Amino acid sequence: MNTDDVSGIASLLRPSFAHLGIELVDVHWSGHGRGAVLRLVIDRVDGGVTLDDCERASNTASAVLDVSDPIDHPYRLEVSSPGAERPIRRPEEWVAAIGRRINVRLSEGDSELVLEGRLVSVAGDAAEIEVRDRRATRAVGFSIEAVAAARIVVDI
Helix, strand or coil, X not given: CCHHHHHHHHHHHHHHHHHCCEXXXXXXXXXXXXXXXXXXXXXXXXXXXXXXXXXXXXXHXXXXXXXXXXXXXXXXXXXXXCCCCCECCCHHHHHHCCCCEEEEEEEECCEEEEEEEEEEEEECCEEEEEEEECCEEEEEEEEHHXXXXXXXXXXX
């Protein structure tokens, strides 16, 4: 299944999920033949996904996909939450993460830099993170385009 097919499935499901107060965060397709898996990652608009939310999303997705029938071979449907250390990809996820502790892996050419700290601000493609430097903190600015991976970090 290609990226356009996955985007099409996401577009089919989003309106129905919105009625449930559920946001479709991501759609993954993996495997082929009898081992094919369609994985939906959901979140609640008001935060915190329950097992009941996953069940409702699964039942809704099954009904929508059965009617529209965009997948012409057998597959297994899985629904999950993004987890506590969820990835940050979309612009609205960056904005929602302001004030939270994050881990960012920046990539530029052959070099890579990993930063961990509180996300202070996001403006367009620019972001700023406050990192601890021994006993002091300092702000480090970066371009979101240079981010290879980013995720929320759970404070323990």
